Amino acid sequence: MFAAVRAHTNIALVKYWGKKNEALILPMTGSLSLTLDAFFTDTRVAVAKDLTEDEIVMDGKRPDDRSIDKIRRFMDLVREKSGNPAYARIRTENHVPVASGLASSASGFAALAAAASKAYRLDLSAPALSRLARRGSGSASRSIDGGFVVWHKGHDDASSYAEQIDPADWDIQMIIVAVDRQRKKISSREGMRRTVATSPYYPAWVDAAESDLLKMEQAVHRHSLEDVGRIAEANALKMHAAMLAADPPLCYWEAGTMTAMQRVWALRNDGVPCFFTIDAGPNVKIICRKKDTDRIVSDLSDYFSAGALTVSGPGSGIRFREHF
Amino acid sequence: MFAAVRAHTNIALVKYWGKKNEALILPMTGSLSLTLDAFFTDTRVAVAKDLTEDEIVMDGKRPDDRSIDKIRRFMDLVREKSGNPAYARIRTENHVPVASGLASSASGFAALAAAASKAYRLDLSAPALSRLARRGSGSASRSIDGGFVVWHKGHDDASSYAEQIDPADWDIQMIIVAVDRQRKKISSREGMRRTVATSPYYPAWVDAAESDLLKMEQAVHRHSLEDVGRIAEANALKMHAAMLAADPPLCYWEAGTMTAMQRVWALRNDGVPCFFTIDAGPNVKIICRKKDTDRIVSDLSDYFSAGALTVSGPGSGIRFREHF
Numbered sequence: 001m002f003a004a005v006r007a008h009t010n011i012a013l014v015k016y017w018g019k020k021n022e023a024l025i026l027p028m029t030g031s032l033s034l035t036l037d038a039f040f041t042d043t044r045v046a047v048a049k050d051l052t053e054d055e056i057v058m059d060g061k062r063p064d065d066r067s068i069d070k071i072r073r074f075m076d077l078v079r080e081k082s083g084n085p086a087y088a089r090i091r092t093e094n095h096v097p098v099a100s101g102l103a104s105s106a107s108g109f110a111a112l113a114a115a116a117s118k119a120y121r122l123d124l125s126a127p128a129l130s131r132l133a134r135r136g137s138g139s140a141s142r143s144i145d146g147g148f149v150v151w152h153k154g155h156d157d158a159s160s161y162a163e164q165i166d167p168a169d170w171d172i173q174m175i176i177v178a179v180d181r182q183r184k185k186i187s188s189r190e191g192m193r194r195t196v197a198t199s200p201y202y203p204a205w206v207d208a209a210e211s212d213l214l215k216m217e218q219a220v221h222r223h224s225l226e227d228v229g230r231i232a233e234a235n236a237l238k239m240h241a242a243m244l245a246a247d248p249p250l251c252y253w254e255a256g257t258m259t260a261m262q263r264v265w266a267l268r269n270d271g272v273p274c275f276f277t278i279d280a281g282p283n284v285k286i287i288c289r290k291k292d293t294d295r296i297v298s299d300l301s302d303y304f305s306a307g308a309l310t311v312s313g314p315g316s317g318i319r320f321r322e323h324f
Numbered sequence: 325m326f327a328a329v330r331a332h333t334n335i336a337l338v339k340y341w342g343k344k345n346e347a348l349i350l351p352m353t354g355s356l357s358l359t360l361d362a363f364f365t366d367t368r369v370a371v372a373k374d375l376t377e378d379e380i381v382m383d384g385k386r387p388d389d390r391s392i393d394k395i396r397r398f399m400d401l402v403r404e405k406s407g408n409p410a411y412a413r414i415r416t417e418n419h420v421p422v423a424s425g426l427a428s429s430a431s432g433f434a435a436l437a438a439a440a441s442k443a444y445r446l447d448l449s450a451p452a453l454s455r456l457a458r459r460g461s462g463s464a465s466r467s468i469d470g471g472f473v474v475w476h477k478g479h480d481d482a483s484s485y486a487e488q489i490d491p492a493d494w495d496i497q498m499i500i501v502a503v504d505r506q507r508k509k510i511s512s513r514e515g516m517r518r519t520v521a522t523s524p525y526y527p528a529w530v531d532a533a534e535s536d537l538l539k540m541e542q543a544v545h546r547h548s549l550e551d552v553g554r555i556a557e558a559n560a561l562k563m564h565a566a567m568l569a570a571d572p573p574l575c576y577w578e579a580g581t582m583t584a585m586q587r588v589w590a591l592r593n594d595g596v597p598c599f600f601t602i603d604a605g606p607n608v609k610i611i612c613r614k615k616d617t618d619r620i621v622s623d624l625s626d627y628f629s630a631g632a633l634t635v636s637g638p639g640s641g642i643r644f645r646e647h648f
Contacts, residue, residue: 182586200532201565204524208569237573241525241565245532249561254586255579262506262578 001047003118004322007110008315009039009102010142010149011174011285013232013277014213015239017205018196020153025138026160028196029209030153032216033142034168038176038312039102042321043092043111045119051087058092074109074136075116081132082120090116097310102176102283109136110143114318129318130161146316148220150213168314170223171289175296178308179256179282188280191243191250198247205242209235229275229287233264236277252280259303260284267299325371327442328646331434332639333363333426334466334473335498335609337556337601338537339563341529342520344477349462350484352520353533354477356540357466358492362500362636363426366645367416367435369443375411382416398433398460399440405456406444414440421634426500426607433460434467438642453642454485470640472544474537492638494547495613499620502632503580503606512604515567515574522571529566533559553599553611557588560601576604583627584608591623 016031048055054075056068063071071090079085092111096102113133117124124132126144130151134141141161142149147168154160186194196202212235219227243250257278264276264286274288274296288296290313297309340355372379378399380392387395395414403409416435420426437457441448448456450468454475458465465485466473471492478484510518520526536559543551567574581602588600588610598612598620612620614637621633 183589200528200562201525201569204528204569208524234571234573237568237575238524241568244561244565244568245525245528247558249558251561251585253582255582258577258579258582261575265507 001119002045003115003320004042004044005111005114005118005318005320006040006042007107007114007143007318008035008037008146009041009104009107010035010139010315011277012139012142012279013228013287014209014216014235015279016138016151017209017239017242018192018202019138024157024160025134026156027138027151027153028206030213031142031151031209032165032213032220033139033149033151034172034174035143035146035149035315035317036174036312037315038097038310039104039107040095040315041092041107041111042095043090043108043115045112045115046089047084047086047119048089049086051089054087055089057090059094070136071112074112077132077135078116078120078122082122084120088116088119102178102310104139105137106139106143109133109140110318112136113140114144114320118320126317127161127163130163131157134160144318147314150217164317165217166220171291172225172228173288173290173293173311173313175286175288175293175300176310176312177256177260177284177286177300177304178310179254179260179284181282182254185252185281186250191252191280194250195243195246199242199245201242201245205238208238225287225289226273229273232277232287233275240278252278252282254282256304257282257284260286260300263299263303267296272296325443326369327439327644328366328368329435329438329442329642329644330364330366331431331438331467331642332359332361332470333365333428333431334359334463334639335601336463336466336603337552337611338533338540338559339603340462340475341533341563341566342516342526343462348481348484349458350480351462351475351477352530354537355466355475355533356489356537356544357463357473357475358496358498359467359470359473359639359641360498360636361639362421362634363428363431364419364639365416365431365435366419367414367432367439369436369439370413371408371410371443372413373410375413378411379413380416381414383418394460395436398436401456401459402440402444402446406446408444412440412443426502426634428463429461430463430467433457433464434642436460437464438468438644442644450641451485451487454487455481458484458486468642471638474541488641489541490544495615496549496552497612497614497617497635497637499610499612499617499624500634500636501580501584501608501610501624501628502634503578503584503608505606506578509576509605510574515576515604518574519567519570523566523569525566525569529562532562549611549613550597553597556601556611557599564602576606577602578606580628581606581608584610584624587623587627591620596620
């Protein structure tokens with residue numbers, strides 16, 4: 001009645017933005033991500049018959065009420081599936097390089113899904129684990145597996161899950177640029193809703209994302225960094241463009257976001273194959289080859305502090321652990 | 325056989341982005357602008373029987389070949405319409421506050437159209453002058469009149485012209501924020517072509533722009549700064565969003581562009597009614613009331629040099645002059 005799991009975060013290269021079904025977290029489009037080695041969550045779940053509610057400790061303290069709510073609702077789902085009504089002690093540690101700003105619900109709910117399902121003796125296959133993680137946070141469905149992962153949008157709970165399409169055992173990595181946030185973030189959930197409901201560009205985004213996904217799968221299979229990067233960058237810009245057209249407009253960029261984008265374009269202009277992607281926040285994630293890391297980090301160091309830059313290779317899928 | 329004209333530039337509040345007919349410069353959508361007092365062009369045209377080609381002096385020197393080409397082709401059109409094959413001496417001076425970065429072809433071709441048509445004795449009405457200016461540069465069609473001007477997209481040369489819908493004799497003005505350009509600009513002409521041809525969002529942009537134009541005309545007639553500003557800001561973001569989705573993506577923003585946008589949002593959050601619009605370049609134009617100017621300029625001064633900020637009220641239409 002105890003399990004501990006490590007799960008890595010993932011960065012979407014073809015983005016997930018918009019739900020078809022809010023309750024089941026079924027996405028409007030399929031998406032594709034790369035799991036990252038440098039960012040992970042360790043979670044331990046111990047079922048305890050003596051508790052009257054779940055006991056949750058995150059990074060040594062009680063998380064905010066919104067997080068507690070989300071975790072308890074997720075645990076209720078696990079209890080329902082397992083037929084075991086007992087509460088649990090949940091301890092979770094996020095391992096995120098200082099100032100990276102990449103505290104992700106993807107690794108969090110992937111680790112929780114795996115640890116809780118084992119502690120409650122659900123014995124789930126990887127696709128079933130991905131489906132369970134999806135119910136906590138859509139992007140968590142992509143953190144069960146490592147390497148390049150595709151989340152099939154599906155049409156119901158059974159068909160909407162993610163799986164590895166390539167182990168990413170070739171020369172590709174990311175440099176994460178943490179950018180100071182000047183404004184309060186609008187949550188991804190709320191941002192998605194507003195974009196779906198009000199952006200005149202959203203229907204065209206859905207078509208473009210489907211087409212980008214097909215092209216990206218082929219680029220990954222060809223191990224083409226150039227194509228993976230170019231499709232990812234254009235896809236991210238299209239997602240942010242769909243948000244900018246929402247009513248009221250949604251803009252997650254800061255001045256530092258533009259600076260990082262411009263440096264990527266300048267470096268590419270100088271012959272360094274590098275590309276960016278940006279999620280629902282100001283941080284910029286740069287896709288590049290290992291050998292170009294020093295050149296890119298050195299260029300970025302003129303604009304960002306060393307602590308704001310984190311290099312990461314591809315990461316593995318979830319790992320069950322004895323303890324942590 | 326001589327005429328001198330002053331024309332003011334204009335800033336579109338519902339943007340013109342994309343041509344239906346490249347040769348005649350017929351736009352895909354109607355647009356709406358405010359003519360500005362602080363930025364203007366003085367142009368003098370003297371027909372001279374002794375010349376073997378047009379003699380062009382701009383700001384005291386010979387302009388670049390591309391500008392000379394555009395001006396000569398425009399003058400050929402005037403010669404064709406007037407039946408007078410003679411060449412002309414053309415002297416033009418752009419009055420643009422230092423570092424504003426607002427050297428615009430709008431005031432340039434409006435002044436040239438008015439001066440050349442008078443020097444060649446074409447005797448054109450204001451709508452006919454607007455149509456002629458349009459052939460030099462689309463946005464120039466909106467600089468024949470002052471105040472708020474609508475360019476009716478039309479369906480042929482005769483029906484595509486601009487006219488004043490409101491003299492802007494109420495409390496509205498602009499603060500122009502000149503932002504350092506880090507990258508070479510892609511011309512509006514090329515940017516428009518690429519967006520029309522490749523952006524999956526362009527068809528939705530056309531619909532959105534038509535709808536914004538109707539709402540903006542009503543907001544102008546109501547003299548509602550809040551509505552004019554809100555519609556203008558959302559319209560500009562939708563235009564830039566359509567460009568970001570082009571292939572390859574088009575981004576005219578710089579880090580300073582984002583900084584100015586964020587300051588506008590922060591000021592608005594503090595209760596100052598101000599809004600921005602952005603054209604095919606990094607500069608940000610802020611729409612506000614006269615009484616809020618000091619507050620806004622003082623806030624922006626923490627981020628931009630004093631020389632980068634220019635305040636302008638609404639401007640008048642073209643004026644014929646004795647000399648300059």
